[in-house]
Amino acid sequence: MLVVLLVFIFLIIALFDAPGLVRKKYWRELAVYSGLMLTALLLSILVVIGAPLPAVTTEITNLVKAVYRLTGLK
Amino acid sequence: MTSLKKGTIAGYQLIYLIIGFSLGSALVFAPGRAAQQDAWIAIMIGAAESMFFALIYTALARRFPGKTLVEIEETVFGPYLGKLIAAIFLWYLFHLASIVIRNFTDFFTIAVMAETPSLVFAVLLVLVSALAVSYGLEVIARCSLILLPITVFLLTTTFLLQLNQFDFKNFLPILEISFWDLLGASHALAAFPFGETVIFLMFFPFLDRPKAGRGPTLIAILLTTLLLITVSARVIGVLGAAAGLATYPSLEAIKFINVPFVSLRLEVIVMINFLAMGFLKISLLHYGTVLGLGQIFKFRSVRPLIIPVGILMIIFSIINFSGISENIEFAETGYPIYTLPFQLGIPLLTLIVALVRKLPRRPVKC
Numbered sequence: 001m002l003v004v005l006l007v008f009i010f011l012i013i014a015l016f017d018a019p020g021l022v023r024k025k026y027w028r029e030l031a032v033y034s035g036l037m038l039t040a041l042l043l044s045i046l047v048v049i050g051a052p053l054p055a056v057t058t059e060i061t062n063l064v065k066a067v068y069r070l071t072g073l074k
Numbered sequence: 075m076t077s078l079k080k081g082t083i084a085g086y087q088l089i090y091l092i093i094g095f096s097l098g099s100a101l102v103f104a105p106g107r108a109a110q111q112d113a114w115i116a117i118m119i120g121a122a123e124s125m126f127f128a129l130i131y132t133a134l135a136r137r138f139p140g141k142t143l144v145e146i147e148e149t150v151f152g153p154y155l156g157k158l159i160a161a162i163f164l165w166y167l168f169h170l171a172s173i174v175i176r177n178f179t180d181f182f183t184i185a186v187m188a189e190t191p192s193l194v195f196a197v198l199l200v201l202v203s204a205l206a207v208s209y210g211l212e213v214i215a216r217c218s219l220i221l222l223p224i225t226v227f228l229l230t231t232t233f234l235l236q237l238n239q240f241d242f243k244n245f246l247p248i249l250e251i252s253f254w255d256l257l258g259a260s261h262a263l264a265a266f267p268f269g270e271t272v273i274f275l276m277f278f279p280f281l282d283r284p285k286a287g288r289g290p291t292l293i294a295i296l297l298t299t300l301l302l303i304t305v306s307a308r309v310i311g312v313l314g315a316a317a318g319l320a321t322y323p324s325l326e327a328i329k330f331i332n333v334p335f336v337s338l339r340l341e342v343i344v345m346i347n348f349l350a351m352g353f354l355k356i357s358l359l360h361y362g363t364v365l366g367l368g369q370i371f372k373f374r375s376v377r378p379l380i381i382p383v384g385i386l387m388i389i390f391s392i393i394n395f396s397g398i399s400e401n402i403e404f405a406e407t408g409y410p411i412y413t414l415p416f417q418l419g420i421p422l423l424t425l426i427v428a429l430v431r432k433l434p435r436r437p438v439k440c
Contacts, residue, residue, distance in 0.1 A: 013381055021378055029378045032371050036382035043389045057173065057394040057401075061408035068407075 002048045010041045078368045078376055079142070081212035082282045085290040090218040091358065092274060092294035096267040097225065097301060098355030099177045101347050104309045104323035105267070105302045108406060109259035111245050111314075113306040116256060120263025121299040127269055128295060130421050132288035135278035137428055139285050143275035143421075144369040150428050157370050159420060164366040166416035167273055168383070171359035172390035173401075175199060178352045179391065180398050185322055186345060196391055199356060200384040206357040207364060207380050211280050214357050221350040226301065228343045233304050235331050235340075240311035258410075265410040267302075268295060269417035276362040321398060360384060 014037060021030040046053055083091070106113030106120070138146045143163060148156035178199060179192035206214050249256070271291065278287045309323040312330050320326040324344050331340045364383050368376040395401045428434075 017378055017381065026374060026378070028371060029373050029375070032367075032373075033378040033382060036379070036386065040382055040385040040389060043393075044385070047389060047392055053393045055393060055396050055400065056169070056390065057404050057408070058396065060412050061400070061404045064408040064411045067411065 003045055006044050079279055081210045083215045083280050084282055087215040088290040089294045090222050091215055092271055093298050094218045094222045094351050094354035095358050096298040097351045099174055100267040102181055102322045102324050104317055105306050106259050106263050109256055111310050114303045116259040116263055117302050119260035121295055123264035124268030125295055128291045130425055131275050132291055134425050135287045136285045140279045142279055144366045150424050150433055163420050164363055167359050167363045171356055172387045172394055174355050175391035176394050185325055196388045200388055203357045203360045204380045204384045207361045218354055225347045225350050228347055232328055232343055233308050236308055236312055239330055244310050244314035262410040265413045272417045273362045
């Protein structure tokens with residue numbers, strides 16, 4: 001149900017933005033816009049269905065900690 | 075000037091923007107927490123380090139007046155490598171925005187409205203930020219002219235109201251921590267919040283005199299240092315060693331304010347300050363990311379990017395960490411090192427290559 005609602009919200013946003021880009025023949029903008037919106041939709045669905053996504057920033061902390069261990073700084 | 079860079083701001087507006095941006099989330103976290111009672115010393119050393127960073131940023135801006143960092147990278151490193159370096163820099167702005175949104179939502183769900191889903195705060199904040207970004211930098215700068223004085227007034231007032239609760243023994247012993255720990259804490263402060271001013275490499279071209287960014291930047295760092303010392307001194311003076319235990323020390327400190335015969339919940343002051351400065355910080359990061367992406371893809375308008383980038387920021391704010399403890403660990407351990415390539419590496423490398431290649435080349439007169 002939440003996924004359907006999400007797709008609906010994204011469709012509404014796209015209906016606000018995309019027609020203007022088509023009217024002005026801004027094809028490059030439309031291509032990047034579509035790419036970003038599809039990525040956002042896909043990620044949102046994954047978050048909503050509770051798919052195990054990597055905690056980006058926590059992974060960065062782990063990487064820095066590994067560098068600390070290797071260099072013996074901490 | 076391309077159509078993407080609309081509007082101009084004056085030098086004094088840049089000062090307001092930098093102070094507002096730097097105060098951002100630093101207002102609720104105790105700046106220099108790792109240095110304990112010596113936080114005020116760490117803030118001063120961190121500010122000195124960040125002034126060195128600022129000299130690099132402004133040297134770049136003076137060398138390439140009217141160009142954002144994205145355009146500078148393309149001039150210095152060519153269209154392909156330049157775009158790649160610019161994209162790496164934009165990742166930092168985007169990622170930082172998502173972290174700030176997470177700080178913001180964590181603060182409101184932990185300390186203020188525990189029953190409300192964090193997504194509500196994130197969506198509302200990004201909607202306001204998207205609106206500000208769609209109006210452009212001039213409008214954000216004008217907002218800072220209203221929001222910053224309110225924040226500074228509230229900060230000063232709460233500082234004065236708590237002076238009678240200060241225990242000056244809390245500041246002793248001075249320099250008890252080791253030299254290296256102090257340097258570590260100072261560098262953490264240079265990275266957050268001072269070094270984050272690297273984002274202004276995207277905004278120096280908006281100045282009415284693009285080469286005159288150095289003075290306002292250094293003045294802004296000095297004033298931010300003073301304000302952060304005020305915040306830090308209040309926390310140490312009132313809470314002492316207990317400050318290290320609190321997630322939001324400023325909020326805990328302000329609860330001790332006692333006005334005779336009046337029942338006040340002054341925590342709202344910290345919330346107002348955080349709302350105001352958090353809005354400025356997220357709007358500037360949102361605008362910087364959108365403007366940079368627009369320039370990489372040679373867009374004619376940044377408008378189509380505002381909403382998708384905002385949504386992605388919200389999603390990343392959710393998947394950044396699984397909890398507040400990971401957020402604090404990242405701020406203390408990961409962030410000071412993670413930011414080095416963005417805050418120092420990219421600007422310094424660009425400046426050195428520009429100097430070696432003697433860029434920008436002046437047009438040959440026939």
